[in-house]
Amino acid sequence: MKHRVLPLALACLTALAAQAQGLRPSAGAGAMRLPSPANVLPPAGGSTGVRQADFIVAVVNSEPITNNEVVQRAERVAQQLAGQGVAMPPHAQLLKEVLERLILEKIQVQLAKEAGIKVDDYAIDQAEQSVARQNDISVQEMHRRLAQDGVSKERFRDDLRNQLLAVRVREREVDARVRVSDLEVDQYLREQQKDAAPGRMELNLGHILVKVAENASPEEVARRLERAQEVVDKLAGGADFIALAREYSDAPEGAGGPVLGMRPADRYPELFVNAVQQAAVGTVVGPLRSPAGFHILKVVDRGQGGVPTVAIQNHARHILLRVGAGLSERQAAARLEEMRERVLRGQADFATLAREYSQDGSAKSGGDLGWAGPGRYVPEFEQALDALRPGEISQPVVSRFGVHLIELLERREAKLTQREQRDMVRDTVREKKLEEAFTTWIQEARGRAYVEYRDAPQ
Incomplete structure (x- = not known):
């Protein structure tokens, strides 16, 4: 359906x-x-x-x-x-x-x-x-x-x-027009600490669902379990969780993709909480059976206070062409597609093309955007970036800034510095202010x- x-x-x-x-x-x-x-x-x-x-x-x-x-x-x-x-x-x-x-x-x-x-x-x-x-x-x-x-x-x-x-x-x-001040970030942090109940566990889980139809035969259930176990085996071999989620998961994704975000444990299904109760950060749990199918969970982070300490970060670079009277989105996409083909054939270097053609401040560094966690890019860009595996180059992507060509260099799970934590809180506060302003x-x-x-x- x-x-x-x-x-x-x-x-x-x-x-x-x-x-x-x-x-x-x-x-x-x-x-x-x-x-x-x-x-x-x-x-x-x-x-x-x-x-x-x-x-x-x-x-x-x-x-x-x-x-x-x-x-x-x-x-x-x-x-x-x-x-x-x-x-x-x-x-x-x-x-x-x-x-x-x-x-x-x-x-x-x-x-x-x-x-x-x-x-x-x-x-x-x-x-x-x-x-x-x-x-x-x-x-x-x-x-x-x-x-x-x-x-x-x-x-x-x-x-x-x-x-x-x-x-x-x-x-x-x-x-x-929406801006977030340091004072607003401090206020949000104080409210989170005030609202956090003593001993209340908070979790950030990665989730992959291999769906099983309600009236599935035993043979079909066995096939779906085999598919779920294949995911677990690949994760044990060091495969990228987000890439596997894009390939295998039947779960509808929210803004954070397969990583569900830091939330109180009571906002997760009881099945999930019981399964990861004793699991350390980074542990993969599953497959777990529910009426929906087989679930594979990864403990991305756990803590208290509503502020994440660990996040999945992407290291990317891009080429941006801005559209206007002399360049349509389709024309910009065609130029970027040509650049993409040249890089894939080994006829050009992505960073060199970025320095020469990109109309973004990152051009001087070969389009390098550095490491960034969830919420740092506009949705269209982030959606395309999350769909890539390290080393892959996207098709041209349209955003309000123009048309981008994106290359994912690396992906990692990182313990956040205090500054990175504040940046993530700033994004959360900004989303709330955006809703109110809209x-x-x-x-x-x-x-x-x-x-x-x-x-x-x-």
């Missing part, structure tokens, strides 16, 4: 877009009134029946939102919730929420266009490929399955473009917008 979550929860568009889609209106804001359920009608005969004639349910600054848009998006959200095992809200409430999401999305896209922000077709291509990879299918198969659900290729690409525009306008209007910004934008709700025709 993985393909059923395709259109909405696009991890490739970063968690920021998901936040933009999920906001609820603040109480008391008259301009943010949700429509009556009667404004939106479900398709006649259900999701597979013949649809009724379309009509406008809302107008956002003169741009319409139609009933079919809301119904189709609601169907996709319902499929996503079902695939994740989340309880389904009442249908009328789901329609309300989806309409408000579409209104917020429309406002952000309008603001992006007014600011001259554009999304090149190359970025859409990358987004499509990323969604297909997350669902373990080809782009062609993804389009076929979407068509079965009544979503054309063109409509899906338009949705991707709109969500990327929403991300980029947020980056421009919100992200660049909530304020989108509410203000929503309040300035003209939104007219239309009743369904009688």
Whole structure:
């Protein structure tokens, strides 16, 4: 059922877009009134029946939102919730929420266009490929399955473009303005120490899941166990945990990838906590059997106070080409792909090319970015970096800074210095401030917008 979550929860568009889609209106804001359920009608005969004639349910600054848009998006959200095992809200409430999401999305896209922000077709291509990879299918198969659900290729690409525009306008209007002071870092550390209960264990675990279907035969269970044991054997031989997770794991990944992050032990499943109770940092535990399948755990860190002492760090270098009037994202990607091929054929040196062509401050050092832990790069860059094995070079990657070519030099588990710990805390505080700043910004934008709700025709 993985393909059923395709259109909405696009991890490739970063968690920021998901936040933009999920906001609820603040109480008391008259301009943010949700429509009556009667404004939106479900398709006649259900999701597979013949649809009724379309009509406008809302107008956002003169741009319409139609009933079919809301119904189709609601169907996709319902499929996503079902695939994740989340309880389904009442249908009328789901329609309300989806309409408000579409209104917020429309406002952000309008603001992006007014600011001259554009999304090149190359970025859409990358987004499509990323969604297909997350669902373990080809782009062609993804389009076929979407068509079965009544979503054309063109409509899906338009949705991707709109969500990327929403991300980029947020980056421009919100992200660049958020700063974190040393005083705020100190305050966060004091709060963590104050909230930490005496003797309360905190863990940071790496997680690989080899899924087993609920009705799997004994032979299939044995095959899945063999696959899980293969992971354990490779880890025992010194293989890279993140690389193996990318190859073997069936677990949905959050922002930190297969490393789940420092959290109180009671926020992990009891199965996990019991298994690693006596395990030292760096130990691999498993395979562990649960109803979901076989789990392999790695104890990345343990401690108290909410501040990690160990992290998985990457040492990378990159070449950055900035896009503008004279260079599109597709053109920049083509140039970087040519450089990549030259390096892979041994005809050029990555560092030399970075010094000559990269438009980043790291160019003078051959594109070397040094060692960095989770959260230090923008999501698109970090996602591509985490997917690499040491020595590999990525395909061109689009971010708000331009188009990158990334080479992973080394990966390690490192005990963090006090300064590195503060940097990770700073990232945590910044994420919290970003959420607060975005909530304020989108509410203000929503309040300035003209939104007219239309009743369904009688």
